[in-house]
Amino acid sequence: MAHLAEALEPGLADSLVAAIEKGQWVPVGGWWVESDLNVPSGESLVRQGLYGQRYFERRFGRRSQVAWTPDCFGYPWTIPQILKDAGLDYFVTQKIRWNDSTEFPHNAFYWEGRDGTRVLTYNPYGYEHNLDPSRLAAERLEDWERTGSNHQLVLYGVGDHGGGPTIEMLRRAEDLRRVPTFPAMVYDRPLEALQAVRSSEPPPGYPVWQDELYLEYHRGTYTTQxxxxxxxxxxxxxxxxxxxxxxxxxxxxxxxxxxxxxxxxxxxxxxxxxxxxxxxxxxxxxxxxxxxxxxxxxxxxxxxxxxxxxRMDTRGSRQPIVVFNPLGWSRGGSFSLPAAGDSIRLSASDVPVVAARHDVQG
The missing domain is CATH 1.20.1270.50 (Glycoside hydrolase family 38, central domain)
Incomplete structure (x- = not known):
């Protein structure tokens, strides 16, 4: 978003940077876009972090420590290692709560990748909380029972396609902050809020999840388009x-x-x-x-x-053919050549001569 604004609306991009410097806007994510995580290759996901963090550093003067992917359609088991290598120490998603069959059991937990890398992960109650006091109280109680932590991350606002909080939500928050018997509410930045969650980890420790985070909701994401x-x-x-x-x-x-x-x-x-x-x-x-x-x-x-x-020495060859392997290891496979008459003979160093005949079917 910021890069597009920089290219299409430079004035808007400058205003965004000024708001970040004043602490009015907090950049999180650290990836080029909030990418799908199931279909891209591992190299692509590494590049998401590489180019995203480089942009953050160049444009905002800092890198993100928080991976912010609230709306992706599932998360493979390789993600913790990729996040850590990109300098992302925390991971936030709420999408796994959309499961239509199996309720995900954790709020705050360590997601451990196949290589043993761990990332503190938080799974809030949605990304469009309206700060209804009854809902907040019920969720605070459940969060305490699940995590034993006295810190909870609440993402309030209109959310998907809607933007930030409404005036009514802000008024509701201020009213609740003045109620002495209600859990204390603090406006905070994502990084600081997650650091508070880490600092309030109970003695047994947060649970560890050793698997993918499979979303049992959006179907067809491997086949559509x-x-x-x-x-x-x-x-x-x-x-x-x-x-x-x-x-x-x-x-x-x-x-x-x-x-x-x-x-x-x-x-x-x-x-x-x-x-x-x-x-x-x-x-x-x-x-x-x-x-x-x-x-x-x-x-x-x-x-x-x-x-x-x-720069290749092809002397002694009638018609030299160069085959290049772009991988970092040896491989086998096939390649095609345009037909050169009815028959063809191929030879290469350390490879026996191969004869082939071209028929009318190709």
């Missing part, structure tokens, strides 16, 4: 190939071009684009973003191939 999912996966593979080729080429590394291509792809991984929950116009725009990214990737890849070809 299949073309967008296919283009995303192709983009991820193409970017990896382009980066590997550009690394071994002798020309200057096209960092700005590749980063721009990555950002276009990362934007299309937004949690209401890639899962398939957007309207038609969303996917029309996504096609434009993919087209722009692919044009950059193709340009970088072709330039790198030309550079590598110019």
């Amino acid at each position: 299949a073309r967008t999912k296919w283009r995303n996966r192709r983009s991820e593979a193409m970017l990896q190939t382009a980066e590997a080729l550009a690394t071994v080429a002798s020309s200057p590394y096209p960092r700005d071009q590749l980063e721009h291509a990555w950002r276009l792809v990362l934007f299309n991984q937004f949690h209401d684009i890639l899962p398939g929950s957007g309207i038609r116009e969303v996917y029309e725009d996504a096609e434009v973003f993919f087209d722009s990214a692919w044009a950059i990737i193709d340009s970088v890849t072709l330039a790198s191939f030309r550079d590598l070809r110019s």
